[in-house]
Amino acid sequence: xxxxxxxxxxxxxxxxxxxxxxxxxxxxxxxxxxxxxxxxxxxxxxxxxxxxxxxxxxxxxxxxxxxxxxxxxxxxxxxxxxxxxxxxxxxxxxxxxxxxxxxxxxxxxxxxxxxxxxxxxxxxxxxxxxxxxxxxxxxxxxxxxxxxxxxxxxxxxxxxxxxxxxxxxxxxxxxxxxxxxxxxxxxxxxxxxxxxxxxxxxxxxxxxxxxxxxxxxxxxxxxxxxxxxxxxxxxxxxxxxxxxxxxxxxxxxxxxxxxxxxxxxxxxxxxxxxxxxxxxxxxxxxxxxxxxxxxxxxxxxxxxxxxxxxxxxxxxxxxxxxxxxxxxxxxxxxxxxxxxxxxxxxxxxxxxxxxxxxxxx
Amino acid sequence: xxxxxxxxxxxxxxxxxxxxxxxxxxxxxxxxxxxxxxxxxxxxxxxxxxxxxxxxxxxxxxxxxxxxxxxxxxxxxxxxxxxxxxxxxxxxxxxxxxxxxxxxxxxxxxxxxxxxxxxxxxxxxxxxxxxxxxxxxxxxxxxxxxxxxxxxxxxxxxxxxxxxxxxxxxxxxxxxxxxxxxxxxxxxxxxxxxxxxxxxxxxxxxxxxxxxxxxxxxxxxxxxxxxxxxxxxxxxxxxxxxxxxxxxxxxxxxxxxxxxxxxxxxxxxxxxxxxxxxxxxxxxxxxxxxxxxxxxxxxxxxxxxxxxxxxxxxxxxxxxxxxxxxxxxxxxxxxxxxxxxxxxxxxxxxxxxxxxxxxxxxxxxxxxxxxxxxxxxxxxxxxxxxxxxxxxxxxxxxxxxxxxxxxxxxxxxxxxxxxxxxxxxxxxxxxxxxxxxxx
Numbered sequence: 001x002x003x004x005x006x007x008x009x010x011x012x013x014x015x016x017x018x019x020x021x022x023x024x025x026x027x028x029x030x031x032x033x034x035x036x037x038x039x040x041x042x043x044x045x046x047x048x049x050x051x052x053x054x055x056x057x058x059x060x061x062x063x064x065x066x067x068x069x070x071x072x073x074x075x076x077x078x079x080x081x082x083x084x085x086x087x088x089x090x091x092x093x094x095x096x097x098x099x100x101x102x103x104x105x106x107x108x109x110x111x112x113x114x115x116x117x118x119x120x121x122x123x124x125x126x127x128x129x130x131x132x133x134x135x136x137x138x139x140x141x142x143x144x145x146x147x148x149x150x151x152x153x154x155x156x157x158x159x160x161x162x163x164x165x166x167x168x169x170x171x172x173x174x175x176x177x178x179x180x181x182x183x184x185x186x187x188x189x190x191x192x193x194x195x196x197x198x199x200x201x202x203x204x205x206x207x208x209x210x211x212x213x214x215x216x217x218x219x220x221x222x223x224x225x226x227x228x229x230x231x232x233x234x235x236x237x238x239x240x241x242x243x244x245x246x247x248x249x250x251x252x253x254x255x256x257x258x259x260x261x262x263x264x265x266x267x268x269x270x271x272x273x274x275x276x277x278x279x280x281x282x283x284x285x286x287x288x289x290x291x292x293x294x295x296x297x298x299x300x301x302x303x304x305x306x307x308x309x310x311x312x313x314x315x316x317x318x319x320x321x322x323x324x325x326x327x328x329x330x331x332x333x334x335x336x337x338x339x340x341x342x343x344x345x346x347x348x349x350x351x352x353x354x355x356x357x358x359x360x361x
Numbered sequence: 362x363x364x365x366x367x368x369x370x371x372x373x374x375x376x377x378x379x380x381x382x383x384x385x386x387x388x389x390x391x392x393x394x395x396x397x398x399x400x401x402x403x404x405x406x407x408x409x410x411x412x413x414x415x416x417x418x419x420x421x422x423x424x425x426x427x428x429x430x431x432x433x434x435x436x437x438x439x440x441x442x443x444x445x446x447x448x449x450x451x452x453x454x455x456x457x458x459x460x461x462x463x464x465x466x467x468x469x470x471x472x473x474x475x476x477x478x479x480x481x482x483x484x485x486x487x488x489x490x491x492x493x494x495x496x497x498x499x500x501x502x503x504x505x506x507x508x509x510x511x512x513x514x515x516x517x518x519x520x521x522x523x524x525x526x527x528x529x530x531x532x533x534x535x536x537x538x539x540x541x542x543x544x545x546x547x548x549x550x551x552x553x554x555x556x557x558x559x560x561x562x563x564x565x566x567x568x569x570x571x572x573x574x575x576x577x578x579x580x581x582x583x584x585x586x587x588x589x590x591x592x593x594x595x596x597x598x599x600x601x602x603x604x605x606x607x608x609x610x611x612x613x614x615x616x617x618x619x620x621x622x623x624x625x626x627x628x629x630x631x632x633x634x635x636x637x638x639x640x641x642x643x644x645x646x647x648x649x650x651x652x653x654x655x656x657x658x659x660x661x662x663x664x665x666x667x668x669x670x671x672x673x674x675x676x677x678x679x680x681x682x683x684x685x686x687x688x689x690x691x692x693x694x695x696x697x698x699x700x701x702x703x704x705x706x707x708x709x710x711x712x713x714x715x716x717x718x719x720x721x722x723x724x725x726x727x728x729x730x731x732x733x734x735x736x737x738x739x740x741x742x743x744x745x746x747x748x749x750x751x752x753x754x755x756x757x758x759x760x761x762x763x764x765x766x767x768x769x770x771x772x773x774x775x776x777x778x779x780x781x782x783x784x785x786x787x788x789x790x791x792x793x794x795x796x797x798x799x800x
Contacts, residue, residue, distance in 0.1 A: 019411035022419075025397060033397065033419065039432035061399055068396055075389050076435075100399070112401025118391040120400075125387060154404075161409035162401070165394055171441040172392070179387050179446040185585060187626060208442040215383050215447050220626060221587030221665025251449055258451075259380075259669040282449045289381050289451045295518050297471060313432055319384045319450045326453045330376045331514065333475040351432045 026065045027056055039351020041073040048073075059106055061114040064098065068116045075122055076353035080129045087123055117169055120146075121176070128180060137180055144173045171197075178212075187220050207236045207245055211252055223259060230256065247273045247280050254286065263290045279314040281307070285323065292327065301327050312349055318358040321346070325359050336361070370476035370540060371483075371509070373533045373549040378467040378518065379458065380668035381451040388446050390438045393419045461558035461582055463662075463672040466521045470533060474509040478540025481508045487519050490530045496521060523555050558582045558672060561660060565681045572681065574601070574638040574657060580627040582666075588625040589671075590663035593638045596656045596678075604637040627664075655681045688716050689778060691790045694758070700765050700797050705741040708761045710790075712778065714751040720780055721750030725761065728775040728788070737771040738763050738795075765797040 022030040028051070035044045048070045057063050067086065074083035091097045098115050100107040124143055128136030147170045154163045174197060181189045194213050198206075214229035230252040237245040254269035267290045273283035284307045291300035304324045307315040324342065328335045343359045350356070393416045394403075402408045420437060438444060460466055470487060474480055483506040487499040498519040509515050523529070531551040539545050559582075564575040574593065580586050595601040627634045640657060660676040695709035714720045725746040727739065741764040751757050765771060773793040779786050 017411065019408055019415060021415070022397065029397060033393075036436050037431040037433050039435055064399070065397065072389070072391065072396065100401070110402075110405050112399070112404045114399030114401070116398065117395040117400040121391075121395070122389070125389065128387070159404055159406075159409065161413060162403035165400075165403050168392065168441065169395070169400075172395075172438070172444050175442055175444040176387060179385065179444060182385050182445070182447060183387070185629070187585065206442075208440050211449070212442050212445055212447055215449060218668055219383055220585065221589070221667070221669055223665070223669050255449070255668075286449070286451045289453060292453065292469065293378060293518075295469070295516050297469070297514070297516055313430055314434065316432075317435075317450075319452055322455070323451075323453050326376070326455065330374050330469060330471055331473070333372050333374065333473045351435060353435060 026062045027051070027058075029065065032066075032069050036069070036072070039076075039353055041076045041352040043352075044069055044073040045077075060098070060103055064114055064116060064119070068119045071119065071122055075126065075129070078129075078353075078355065080126050083122070084126050084130065087119075087126065093120060093123075121172065124176070133180070133184070137177070140173060140177050140180070144170070144177065147173055182216065187216065190216055207233045207248060210236070211248055214252060215255070218255060218259060223256075226259075227256060243276050247277055247283065251280075251283055251286070254283075254290075258286075258290060258293075261293075263293045266290045267294070279311050281311075281315045281317065281320070284315055285320045288327075289323065297327060297331050301331060308345075316346070316350055316354065318355050322358045322360075369545065369547050370474055370478065370480050371535050371537060371545075371547055372473050372475060373535070373547075374471045374473060375531065375533070375551050376469045377454055377457050378469050379454050380670045381453055382667055383447060384450045384452045385445075385447045388435075388443065390436065390443055392438050457553060459583055460523060460553055460555055461672060462523055462526055462555055463558060463674040464523050464670070466523050466529075466531075466553075468519050468531065470517050470519060472509065472515045472533075472535060474511060474513050476540060477511050479508050479510050480540065481538045482506075483509060483515070483535055483537040485515070485517070485536075486532075486534045487517070488532050489521050490532055491525045492527060493525060526555050526557060529553050529555055556581070558586070558664075559662065559674065561662075561676050563679050565657065565679075572640040572657075574640055574679070576636040576638070576660060578627060578634050578636070578662070580629060580632045583629050584666040585629050585632070586627045586664040586666060586672075588627060588634065588662070588664050590661060591625075591634075591636055592661045593636075593658055594661060595640060595658035598642055599658060600641050601638045601658065602641075604639055657681045687789070688785075689714055689720065689780070689787050689789060691776065691778065693790070693793065696793065696795070700795050702765055702768055702797050702799055705762055705764045708763060708773070709758065710761055710776075711756050711758050712748060712751060713756045714753060717753045719750055719752050720782065721748065722781050723748040723751075724779040724781060725759065726777055726779070728777045737767040737797075738765050738773050740764075765795070768797050768799065770794055771797050 018024050022033055028047070032044060032047060035041075035047065048066050051057055051066060057066055067090070071083045071086050074080070074086060093115050094113070096102045098113060099111070100114055101111040120143055124136050124139035126136070127133070127139065147166060151163070151166045151170060154166060174193060178190050178193050181187075181193070191213075194209065194216070197209060198213070210229050210233045214226040214233070217223075217226035217229060230249075233252060234249050237249045250269045250273045254266040254273075257263070257266040257269065267287055270283040270287035270290065273280045274287070277283075284303060288300040288303040291297075291303065301324065304315075304320060304327070307320075308324075321342070325335075325339055328338050328342075332338055339359055339361055343356065343361055346354065346356060346359070394412070397416070398408075398412065403412065422433070466489075472483070472485065483501070485499065485501045485506065486497070489496045489498060498521060499517055506515055519531075529552070531553070533549045533551070535547045537545055537547070558580070560579045562577040562579070564577075566573045566575065576591070576593070578588075578591070593601045593603070625634060656678045657680065659678050661673070662675070663671065663673045665671055690713040692711045692713065693708065694711050697706050697708075700706050710725075712723065712725075725748060726744055727736075741762040746759060746761065748757055748759055761776070763773065771794070773795060775788070776790045777786060777788055
């Protein structure tokens, strides 16, 4: 891919447009993306290795893109130590090695960092996954600072697209931070961070964020707080009637019913969700749970088994499988056999990153 | 009836059914713009005009009925909140966990027939046994389960409010006719231990005429406790007001006000929370609490943990400090505003008999000085003033003549009342400060 002098903002020849397709961004990028969509992470590792050895990566940013896919694949396969080594092989991410202006012949007229942002994000996640939580959390907060600096710079330049991307990244980092605090049951920090997001102008009242707030309040036991949050979600959904939002409202209602031990009403809400969207995996899983509490172990197993058969790419997730295996362990004295059947089926159908230890065989 | 271990067609399977949990785990999901291109590429105006379309196209899901055969949900972010990892997926309880006094024990019980034959006429019983008692939870003796087919199941759910500490056993028994027509008896035992979730420490303080009750609650459980209700129920003749520190959320905006009030959440494994109550006697006598046996009342505690799992406890009766009932009291009616050095002045005092019997006669004096040097304020005139008897709940006025021998701020101290009949001495008056001036 040559980059002859390109007039910024001028019309560019569609045949040599560097942004026409994925493959014009980096060699074989569409293939890598496709493999990732299918969860074929082991194939991605092979492809990266081959491309590197065949010296197919000609431009600086190609190496970074391929490295990002490599690190992502290793992380998805839970090989965090290997992912870490790969990251450590990099120079300082903020150094000149990874800036466009360092290579003016390759990227004429372009400046800035060519580091894919997910690389920075994974750099924070890996220590957490390796058990060094404080280090990871520190990195996340530092990344948030970096993102906010970038936002400040761009606010004055009013580069709209760029601004939008960095705002999205700010949300991504804050949400990751909240999630980590949540895992460690540091609830008051979570509530404060969400409060900031809801009252700030970067997001305002977002139905999904309000629902998350409600879930946290339910986890704490603050039922009145959760009801309040969910009713605000309903207010937003009333104005914008999409299936996504209607299902969100129903699932929130179902949780309140469940907390009040009215499992019949909860099941009804989840069934409405499934009718509107048969791929609503949360509704399917949770309906099965409610059937358990209604003493209907047989039907709860059927709901989960059916969903795995009909829409595996949506419902095959570790939590659902753990639930199904718990049900098997209760329903069958000799549950090893039926779990083996399930496990064999998963091995044929599941993506590379599926954690099969969830079957507890 | 045989109950040999090896040859049972039936077996009990048990799963504790406390509330499910909302699964949370940081997912590794990315946005295409964060992976396929450099982070600053959107600063390039050419890129900025072309990339959004390209990236957007990658995020579009196949519509409606078209089967999506990709695992895109395990790769791409849908909403920004996806990265929080709290999807709303529920997870069944994965272990028995800890169980505490005041909670409800709930369990799914399934009787499986793993044999190749039908079993018939099954009488099922489930009970909780503790050191002190047996509580029957289920008994199908009146209407036996007709049959369980080969490979079939009979399920039930039991619930029990846990009111005792220590070892508990869930005893499940089945009496049935097996495939051979033999009547068999299967007992199965599931043990668990009930621990104390909280300790409550109280302190009673009397400040002037008001009684305060300090309560400290310590959380011994493995979860954070959301305190729904911490209410003090006072005994008769008492009223209690909870005193709160100033609320700090005055800076909240109107949007967030309805969203939440700060929850009272006591941290797991040793977190504490303090409460303060002001107690008042509702009888018309003095503010001193005078209650039979000095019982102040008890505390009702209600809390919630994960997904509203409730618990409730009541403390024992809380006793106040040993309060000595006041029998007599002295009240200063009038004290002169200016006191001149060396010049006699008069203090007007009222003596109150707070008992229901006649007391007296009395001798009022200043107690002998145990400090070296001269006392600053002394009696002028007779060292002892005699007062006649005072009837029950009655009072008597008198004037005490004093003189000041030192200048400046001085204390009138040590006014003592001696009850001649019962031989008791009282020092009911606290020190009074006065200013002694020159001419």
